[in-house]
């Protein structure tokens with residue numbers, strides 16, 4: 001079996017790959033350790049041109065090499081802050097209204113992909129299997145192919161793939177799909193995303209799809225598949241239980257004074273439906289006065305991408321909403337929404353999830369949403385909380401024990417909260433068992449292993465003589 005090469009925008013540090021049960025870094029690192037190989041990508045640093053060109057910096061951990069490069073300010077602005085996060089991210093999350101398109105940024109996006117690919121080539125061996133992650137790196141395989149690389153290359157998209165009518169909003173949509181067709185295997189989070197890609201291929205690229213997943217487009221053949229990313233539920237359950245009597249949990253419990261707790265945890269992102277969520281919680285208090293003073297929403301949302309203008313706006317909107325709602329319903333000893341702009345250690349989050357009666361996860365669009373899965377896994381099976389989940393999270397296709405809501409229906413969401421707050425123990429347990437069974441059936445290991453098994457078994461694209469690179 002050849003080595004595994006993982007390429008992602010950010011590379012986890014060797015320390016991040018250990019200890020945090022279930023994190024994506026742990027899942028990918030597991031496969032790297034088994035096969036040996038390289039994890040390659042951006043270090044997260046903005047550096048001078050001299051330093052950028054000197055890389056990659058290499059760090060060895062057993063059979064795994066961590067290889068990282070810095071980006072220049074211009075590359076960061078055009079590739080990361082620009083086309084990746086101000087064009088692709090909003091459009092792929094159906095927010096054309098928040099997207100901008102600048103030709104120069106798109107050119108920078110392609111340039112950085114080609115530059116990164118060129119750097120990787122020096123680290124490649126003929127039998128390596130290459131796994132590229134996410135929307136920052138769509139043109140990566142095309143760049144490798146143009147330099148003669150014939151190894152198997154797979155791509156996994158962590159975010160939704162939009163319906164063709166939405167994708168058409170990005171002027172170079174055809175080039176992007178042509179770039180995707182340079183992979184041997186494309187992995188999507190849900191069947192809806194896979195179908196959207198197939199629809200584009202057949203309706204807009206004069207391509208064909210046969211046997212449900214064999215695509216021919218732009219003169220190339222590739223396969224597609226659905227690989228739902230998961231967690232390691234039993235490890236999370238252990239972690240949540242182990243830390244349930246730690247001081248942070250006791251402090252929270254004491255401060256709640258017997259009130260019910262609703263927990264939400266997200267990156268501060270407009271795709272996560274935070275404003276809509278706050279308003280639906282306000283409606284619960286407005287329509288059901290018995291809950292005033294008796295239920296608290298804890299929203300943990302650390303800022304991300306705060307140098308992208310749309311992210312500054314969502315932060316302001318949320319601060320305004322939290323302040324307004326708290327002004328309306330607070331008492332001298334009661335604040336309805338506790339809004340924290342902070343990153344928390346995983347083990348702390350899991351034990352807080354276990355303490356709460358509701359996990360409130362309501363993105364407007366989300367590839368999967370691991371928080372929903374983590375919330376379920378962290379529950380005490382003897383007295384589990386209820387997951388209230390948006391139908392637009394990829395996780396909704398699996399977690400049929402959740403109360404599913406439409407995040408645009410504020411009253412519907414407040415009614416779901418009411419239902420969850422009053423749900424009898426037997427029903428909570430039944431729903432929890434259904435969700436846990438789904439998590440165990442399709443854990444993070446299944447996601448990783450099935451993608452890699454399929455990638456390793458796609459027929460070689462060129463001469464059939466084996467992989468390699470010229």
Ligand code: ADQ
Pocket residue numbers: 023024158159229265266267300301302342343344345346349366367368369370371372374
């Ligand atoms: P994200 O949009 O980041 O991921 P999500 O799937 O929920 O969303 O993953 C977030 C991870 O970060 C979770 O493991 C969560 O516990 C952690 N996290 C969130 N807020 C935190 C906080 N305040 N402190 C500490 N940890 C926090 C993208 C896609 C998703 C897809 C994942 C994985 O947008 O749809 O599920 O990739 O494929």
